[in-house]
Amino acid sequence: MLRLQTPALLVDGPALESNLAAMAAARPGPRLRPHVKAHKCTDLARLQDRAGHHNFTCATLLEMERMAGAGLGADLLLANEVVDASRLTPLIAAGARVTVAVDSMATIEAAAAAGVTEVLIDVDVGLPRCGCAPADAGPLADAARARGLWVRGVMGYEGHAVGVEDREDRTRQVDESMVTLREAHGEVGGEVISAGGTGSYDINRVATEIQAGSYALMDTAYDRLDLPFAPALTVLATVISVSRAGWAVADCGLKALGMDHGNPSLAGGGLVWFCSDEHMTFSMPEGEPVPVVGQQIEVIPAHVDPTVAYHEVLHVVDGAHQEVLDVWPIDMRGW
Amino acid sequence: MLRLQTPALLVDGPALESNLAAMAAARPGPRLRPHVKAHKCTDLARLQDRAGHHNFTCATLLEMERMAGAGLGADLLLANEVVDASRLTPLIAAGARVTVAVDSMATIEAAAAAGVTEVLIDVDVGLPRCGCAPADAGPLADAARARGLWVRGVMGYEGHAVGVEDREDRTRQVDESMVTLREAHGEVGGEVISAGGTGSYDINRVATEIQAGSYALMDTAYDRLDLPFAPALTVLATVISVSRAGWAVADCGLKALGMDHGNPSLAGGGLVWFCSDEHMTFSMPEGEPVPVVGQQIEVIPAHVDPTVAYHEVLHVVDGAHQEVLDVWPIDMRGW
Numbered sequence A, B: 001m002l003r004l005q006t007p008a009l010l011v012d013g014p015a016l017e018s019n020l021a022a023m024a025a026a027r028p029g030p031r032l033r034p035h036v037k038a039h040k041c042t043d044l045a046r047l048q049d050r051a052g053h054h055n056f057t058c059a060t061l062l063e064m065e066r067m068a069g070a071g072l073g074a075d076l077l078l079a080n081e082v083v084d085a086s087r088l089t090p091l092i093a094a095g096a097r098v099t100v101a102v103d104s105m106a107t108i109e110a111a112a113a114a115g116v117t118e119v120l121i122d123v124d125v126g127l128p129r130c131g132c133a134p135a136d137a138g139p140l141a142d143a144a145r146a147r148g149l150w151v152r153g154v155m156g157y158e159g160h161a162v163g164v165e166d167r168e169d170r171t172r173q174v175d176e177s178m179v180t181l182r183e184a185h186g187e188v189g190g191e192v193i194s195a196g197g198t199g200s201y202d203i204n205r206v207a208t209e210i211q212a213g214s215y216a217l218m219d220t221a222y223d224r225l226d227l228p229f230a231p232a233l234t235v236l237a238t239v240i241s242v243s244r245a246g247w248a249v250a251d252c253g254l255k256a257l258g259m260d261h262g263n264p265s266l267a268g269g270g271l272v273w274f275c276s277d278e279h280m281t282f283s284m285p286e287g288e289p290v291p292v293v294g295q296q297i298e299v300i301p302a303h304v305d306p307t308v309a310y311h312e313v314l315h316v317v318d319g320a321h322q323e324v325l326d327v328w329p330i331d332m333r334g335w
Helices: A013-026 A042-050 A061-069 A086-093 A105-113 A134-146 A167-188 A304-308 B013-026 B042-050 B061-069 B086-093 B105-113 B134-146 B167-188 B304-308
Strands: A008-012 A055-058 A075-078 A098-102 A118-122 A150-156 A192-195 A233-242 A248-250 A271-275 A280-283 A296-300 A313-317 A324-329 B008-012 B055-058 B075-078 B098-102 B118-122 B150-156 B192-195 B233-242 B248-250 B271-275 B280-283 B296-300 B313-317 B324-329
Touching: A008 A013, A013 A042, A013 A313, A042 A061, A042 A324, A055 A061, A061 A075, A061 A086, A086 A098, A098 A105, A105 A134, A118 A134, A134 A150, A134 A167, A150 A167, A167 A192, A233 A304, B008 B013, B013 B042, B013 B313, B042 B061, B042 B324, B055 B061, B061 B075, B061 B086, B086 B098, B098 B105, B105 B134, B118 B134, B134 B150, B134 B167, B150 B167, B167 B192, B233 B304
Parallel strands: A008 A313, A055 A075, A075 A098, A098 A118, A118 A150, A150 A192, B008 B313, B055 B075, B075 B098, B098 B118, B118 B150, B150 B192
Antiparallel strands: A008 A233, A233 A248, A233 A296, A248 A280, A271 A280, A313 A324, B008 B233, B233 B248, B233 B296, B248 B280, B271 B280, B313 B324
């Protein structure tokens, strides 16, 4: 019987392997650029590399540093804007291939000043976040080239569309975004059209590479979509108190769980009442066995990415969750 | 002008000092047992110690270890149930005074097995979380004594009442809870009645010591109460993208902010649209200056405790937020 100090992150080894295999079959090699922000773990990225994907997407400078440091620097994209890229200079000097997203003169200047030589023009395709107006993509590409940068192509994340539950609706919205991105690409040039995520990995017909990250561990939000990936991440917690009035308390709380998608759920059934800093109060349905103090239970976080970022290690477990097969440091936490 | 790598946690030094002084005046010395879970920082705890509070409250075994390791082990209460207390054994051997909360035979057994000699009986006073039924407090105290433990008294957290905005309502609810706790204390005995939090520090008339933590850095939720403590914590972020369509993006997101109380707010005014993993999309009111790429802004997290737990250090800044006075490791993160 598995018994760990809690709270502890568990990754179901077979589910992870199956997710990686399903994606590698659908999007082999460079047609996928796995996003490491979802797991922040170079050991897990190494499995993605072994599955044939040698090009990676990062969200932070620290992720870029750690991936290059782990020998996974064949083709690293910082898919995010930075106004000071100087921490990338040593990576390039050490032989990593580094590309950064730019969407303004300031970010072009930051890339050039750091000795970055390759960029993607980041285009707003409908999600109100980073990315230039489509009409600005061509002029920005010209400006980047004038500054001596090699423009590899465009990037545009249809984040507003990837979670749409109905497949037809989702496809229509992804298509609309990709019309925009393709037009921008016509102005920009280059061989790369980088876009997409787990929810659009198979319906985005324009992207030359998909930046999916969630598929490896999977989010409960994506569960409602028709995707061939299984939830692989849980938080192991210990029941520390049981009330005669009908509730129990486990030792995982707001500092062990990403809460922006709401309360976690219970892998074994039951109802989560609320979470406090280090507690989760819950109850079991009538007729179900009452938990006992000391029992360990598994909790499914509502959002994987900000959950992982609270923990130091991932415990890879067998399919029966009886044995720890490996312990992987979450070595890309922080910034 | 302050300029840091972002996201970065800032603590307003004068506001912190003022909060600590106000509490030390109202609840001097052992009448306050500061809860370190709110800041997870031994450097900050040392200031609380210098303000006259030498007894501390912890939520996790790691907080107990780090406090003792920092020489702040005069009287440490683990105000939480544990089913394996063995990590406390070395602290006691090294001379720390360790008390743990117990609310069941299993937790009494865990304390005794670890060589813990002092406990508080944790009593449910209305918040559905840990704590035994009031009627069980006396029998549990007897059981603890039979197991060779010294019962210092009772503990009961009126967490459902501390955030009630109306002071009269709040006082009434705190009073009700404390009637329960006093009755339980009558059955248990001992010199300690440990209870309360920032919202009840001055209205709880039963507790011999208050377990307040939030008062040091303060939460926006407590802002609506009539408390003499000022918000002292912000997240510094850098504007990385500005859209011509009216929004801007800063580099602090779900992994830099506790989100269970909702979106953060902007210290300089404006509207937060949403947060992504590493982004916050926001806009300024019409007529206000549009942010520029590279500008640094301050963001007020909606909930301090789970925000702090994402970061490695606190930057203590002067009142004008122009200069970093000190950098404190958040050395009690994790478990």
